[in-house]
Amino acid sequence: MKTRITEMLNIEHPIIQGGMHYVGFAELAAAVSNAGGLGIITGLTQKTAPDLANEIARCHDMTDKPFGVNLTFLPSVAAPDYPSYVKAIIDGGVKVVETAGRNPVQVLPYLKEAGITVVHKCTSVRHSLKAQEIGCDAVSVDGFECGGHPGEDDIPNMILLPRAADELEIPFVASGGMADGRSLVAALAMGAEGMNMGTRFMVTQEAPIHERVKQAIVAATELDTRLVMRPLRNTERVLTNTAVERLLEKEKELGANIEFEDIMEEVAGVYPKVMLDGDMNAGAWSCGMVAGLINDIPTCQELIDRIMSEADGLIRQRLEGMRTA
Numbered sequence: 001m002k003t004r005i006t007e008m009l010n011i012e013h014p015i016i017q018g019g020m021h022y023v024g025f026a027e028l029a030a031a032v033s034n035a036g037g038l039g040i041i042t043g044l045t046q047k048t049a050p051d052l053a054n055e056i057a058r059c060h061d062m063t064d065k066p067f068g069v070n071l072t073f074l075p076s077v078a079a080p081d082y083p084s085y086v087k088a089i090i091d092g093g094v095k096v097v098e099t100a101g102r103n104p105v106q107v108l109p110y111l112k113e114a115g116i117t118v119v120h121k122c123t124s125v126r127h128s129l130k131a132q133e134i135g136c137d138a139v140s141v142d143g144f145e146c147g148g149h150p151g152e153d154d155i156p157n158m159i160l161l162p163r164a165a166d167e168l169e170i171p172f173v174a175s176g177g178m179a180d181g182r183s184l185v186a187a188l189a190m191g192a193e194g195m196n197m198g199t200r201f202m203v204t205q206e207a208p209i210h211e212r213v214k215q216a217i218v219a220a221t222e223l224d225t226r227l228v229m230r231p232l233r234n235t236e237r238v239l240t241n242t243a244v245e246r247l248l249e250k251e252k253e254l255g256a257n258i259e260f261e262d263i264m265e266e267v268a269g270v271y272p273k274v275m276l277d278g279d280m281n282a283g284a285w286s287c288g289m290v291a292g293l294i295n296d297i298p299t300c301q302e303l304i305d306r307i308m309s310e311a312d313g314l315i316r317q318r319l320e321g322m323r324t325a
């Protein structure tokens with residue numbers, strides 16, 4: 001398939017794997033890129049810039065195709081050394097950076113000067129327009145359904161994507177709730193040039209996370225995610241578990257007086273425990289409503305091939321077959 005995004009990113013299929021903390025290691029990024037999509041290494045999962053440089057080198061060893069690095073700007077206890085991460089990305093010959101959280105204005109000039117394509121992921125039309133204004137090449141529009149941080153506007157993709165299409169000049173991909181050929185065709189119909197998936201790519205053979213995490217997502221339905229940290233205006237969509245229910249109880253009890261320190265136990269340092277050790281109740285971890293559409297653990301190649309052939313069938317048979325004139 002050829003879209004503005006496949007052309008811009010030099011990939012075969014308009015499918016991106018969004019950055020995911022403690023999931024987006026070189027193994028997954030390379031597998032997605034080898035299957036014709038764009039795999040993304042999660043920058044901040046690497047503790048230091050030299051670690052990131054090493055992860056980028058490992059990814060180059062596993063694929064000759066383009067891949068990206070995610071740089072997330074979120075409130076954190078100790079701010080990461082972004083300039084050295086940017087240097088590792090540039091020196092590593094990475095072609096695409098996915099930015100997220102705050103807009104990437106502070107790092108954009110360096111990335112652009114190095115000829116890197118910047119796709120900013122955000123959750124609203126106004127933030128997408130800001131990204132366009134400061135010179136990002138594309139945006140990833142993340143709807144309310146998404147796993148991770150959906151922002152505070154709560155606009156689902158059925159509205160958000162056509163709104164983005166009406167306003168934006170730069171290309172965008174649909175993110176949040178995307179799982180299969182139906183998602184891709186719907187996203188394209190609403191004006192997107194492709195799709196970005198997080199949760200779906202966690203449940204693949206190559207995702208280097210504990211088997212229990214994959215099984216938990218397969219077992220989950222669309223009713224099993226919760227929104228946490230809403231009172232702190234740092235909303236995160238996570239899969240429910242005992243820690244999440246405890247966290248929500250604290251939010252209810254403490255109300256507007258809640259502070260980050262009150263929920264440290266449920267949110268700090270959780271990812272390695274869940275993703276690497278399979279400690280499923282260690283705390284709150286991101287997961288999208290799309291869990292309800294995930295029922296198997298394919299390879300990335302099988303998943304992407306299936307999405308593309310399903311999309312082709314939908315366009316050629318179902319949609320074309322409905323035409324009357």
Ligand SMILES: Cc1cc2nc3c(=O)[nH]c(=O)nc-3n(C[C@H](O)[C@H](O)[C@H](O)COP(=O)(O)O)c2cc1C
Nearest residue numbers: 018019020021100146147148176177198199286288
């Ligand atoms: C486990 C997990 C961790 C994530 N970590 C990050 C992250 O560190 N940075 C980021 O920009 N997005 C992160 N995301 C968001 C994804 O990149 C993507 O935008 C989102 O998953 C899309 O929604 P979906 O899960 O419905 O596909 C994460 C998502 C998940 C499921």
